[in-house]
Every structure is written in C-alpha cells, then in structure tokens.
Amino acid sequence: MTNKQPIGFIDSGVGGLTVVKEAIKQLPNENIIYLGDTARCPYGPRPAKQVIEYTWEMTRFLLRKNIKMLVIACNTATAVALDEIKKQLVIPVVGVILPGTRAAVKSTKNLQIGVIGTAGTVKSGSYKQAIITKVPEAAVTSLACPKFVPIVESNQFQSSVAKKIVAETLLPLKNKKIDTLILGCTHYPLLRPIIQNVMGQNVKLIDSGAETIGEVSMLLDYFDIANTDTLSKADYSFYTTGSTVMFDGIAKEWLAALPVYSKHIELGGSQSCDTMVEKHITYDQ
Ligand code: I24
Numbered sequence: 001m002t003n004k005q006p007i008g009f010i011d012s013g014v015g016g017l018t019v020v021k022e023a024i025k026q027l028p029n030e031n032i033i034y035l036g037d038t039a040r041c042p043y044g045p046r047p048a049k050q051v052i053e054y055t056w057e058m059t060r061f062l063l064r065k066n067i068k069m070l071v072i073a074c075n076t077a078t079a080v081a082l083d084e085i086k087k088q089l090v091i092p093v094v095g096v097i098l099p100g101t102r103a104a105v106k107s108t109k110n111l112q113i114g115v116i117g118t119a120g121t122v123k124s125g126s127y128k129q130a131i132i133t134k135v136p137e138a139a140v141t142s143l144a145c146p147k148f149v150p151i152v153e154s155n156q157f158q159s160s161v162a163k164k165i166v167a168e169t170l171l172p173l174k175n176k177k178i179d180t181l182i183l184g185c186t187h188y189p190l191l192r193p194i195i196q197n198v199m200g201q202n203v204k205l206i207d208s209g210a211e212t213i214g215e216v217s218m219l220l221d222y223f224d225i226a227n228t229d230t231l232s233k234a235d236y237s238f239y240t241t242g243s244t245v246m247f248d249g250i251a252k253e254w255l256a257a258l259p260v261y262s263k264h265i266e267l268g269g270s271q272s273c274d275t276m277v278e279k280h281i282t283y284d285q
C-alpha cells in the first residue's frame with residue numbers, strides 16, 4: 001500500500017465539505033477524494049434501509065478509486081451504515097459519531113449532554129448509545145432538528161429567520177442542564193454562532209466533523225499510511241451525483257482558494273464495483 005493513495009470521503013451531498021475543510025487544514029499533505037450524493041440529498045428524512053443502500057453504493061464507487069481509508073462524513077449515514085461497512089472492508093473506516101462522542105465525554109463536567117441531528121440520526125439512537133457505552137451515568141438528550149438543513153441549503157443561515165427557528169427548535173434543550181452539545185450533522189457548523197447564542201456561552205459545542213479529522217490523523221499514524229511525500233502538492237478530486245455547476249459553486253465558496261472541478265457520476269441500481277460507469281461531464285483535472 002502506497003501512502004499517496006487518497007482518503008475517501010462520502011456524504012449525502014455538499015455538507016461533508018465541512019469535514020473536508022478540516023481535513024485540508026489538519027492534514028494538508030493528504031490526497032482527498034470526495035463523493036457527494038447531491039441527487040438524493042437529503043438522507044436525514046429517509047428510512048434507514050435506504051440510507052444503508054445508498055451509502056454502500058458510494059462506498060463501492062470510492063473503493064474503485066483505490067482509497068486507503070474511508071471517512072463517512074455524513075452523520076445520518078454513519079448512524080445507520082458504519083457498523084456493517086466497517087465489518088466488510090479491509091481498509092480503516094471512520095464515521096463522525098464516535099469522535100464527536102469522545103470529545104463530548106471529555107468536555108462535560110455535569111454529565112448532561114445534548115445531541116442535535118437529522119431525524120434519521122436521532123431515531124437511530126447511535127449517539128446516545130455511544131455516549132452511554134462510555135459513560136453509563138451520562139444523561140443524553142437527543143433532539144431532531146429537521147428544519148436546520150433546509151435553512152442552510154436555502155442560504156438563510158445568517159438570517160433572522162434562522163435565529164427564530166433555531167431558538168424555537170432548541171427550546172426543549174434549554175431547561176435541561178446540558179453543558180455540552182454535539183452538533184451531529186454536517187450542516188450545523190454553519191449555524192454554530194446562532195446555536196451558541198441561543199444555548200448561551202456556558203454550553204460547549206462539539207463539531208463532530210472537526211473531531212473526526214483528529215481520529216483520521218491518529219489512524220494514519222497507527223496504520224503507518226500517512227502520505228510521506230511532502231514535495232508534491234496534495235490532490236483533491238470531487239464527484240457528485242447531481243449538478244457539477246452547483247457543486248463547484250458551493251465548494252469553491254466554502255473551500256476558499258481551492259479550484260474545484262467536480263465530475264458527475266451516476267449511482268444506483270445493482271451496479272457492481274467493476275461495471276459502474278463514470279460519466280465525465282466536466283473535464284478531468
Ligand atoms: N449549503 C449546502 N447545500 C446547499 C448551501 C446550499 N445552497 C446554498 N448553501 N445546497 O450545504 C444543496 C443542494 N444543492 C447541492 C449542490 O447540487 C445541487 C443541489 C452546506 C454546505 C456546507 C459546506 C449555502 C452555502 C453556500 C456556500 C458555502 C456554504 C454554504 F452557498 F452553506
């Protein structure tokens with residue numbers, strides 16, 4: 001295994017770029033390949049069985065790209081599919097839930113922890129279970145915030161509408177004495193200033209995605225697979241199942257200076273790793 005192989009990131013859409021941004025910052029030497037299933041986003045409201053199926057399709061696509069590690073950047077996908085994908089792959093597979101949990105358990109002083117996420121993530125109970133497994137005495141309050149992803153995706157995440165909806169939605173958490181709140185969704189870092197304001201400065205917010213890159217870094221060292229070639233510039237490639245123009249627009253803005261030319265691919269059906277067809281609508285880098 002050569003260390004130059006890329007780290008694969010999968011997500012339901014563009015939200016996983018919040019995790020990639022951390023990866024570029026914390027691991028600037030690593031090559032990255034990202035696949036966002038924008039055509040079928042959001043995963044949050046979908047039944048677990050369907051999310052597992054979609055996550056497998058994305059995984060199979062990236063395995064063909066010879067990745068050395070897989071990061072499931074989507075909380076909803078991690079919640080329902082991580083265990084079975086991890087079991088079947090020989091490369092290390094990292095989800096966003098355990099790293100977020102670890103940081104929360106470390107941060108809490110009163111053992112009152114809050115978790116916010118999509119309907120799918122909260123319904124799975126994965127965060128709650130992961131926290132309780134570590135600290136059985138912890139009290140976990142999970143809250144689905146189905147309105148938050150649409151606020152971000154409609155570009156309203158800095159608006160007064162966002163403030164009102166976030167305040168209303170988080171009301172059930174206000175009377176709990178939580179001192180730590182896990183942002184269990186790729187999109188929530190964009191609402192972080194508003195969430196912090198609503199919850200108060202005494203509540204520590206945990207960004208699951210950012211915590212995940214710490215774990216990726218640790219695993220690269222543990223398996224001795226970090227990219228040791230410090231002379232070449234890191235390579236970033238992006239794939240989307242939806243519009244490349246829209247993907248590139250959001251990714252360029254989010255990842256600042258980075259040029260992004262994503263490629264369109266089709267997922268779905270019973271395609272195997274060997275027969276999956278790539279449609280290059282934009283040009284190859
Ligand atoms: N943010 C996200 N998804 C979108 C969006 C957004 N539109 C505006 N902003 N759209 O996720 C999703 C649907 N699209 C995706 C592309 O293909 C077609 C369908 C959060 C992204 C987090 C990195 C707001 C916005 C932006 C630029 C940067 C960040 C951001 F326009 F939140």
Ligand code: DGL
Pocket residue numbers: 011012013015016041042043044045073074075076077117118121149184185186187
């Ligand atoms: N990526 C998803 C998550 O982190 C949010 C968007 C969606 O619902 O697909 O849970």
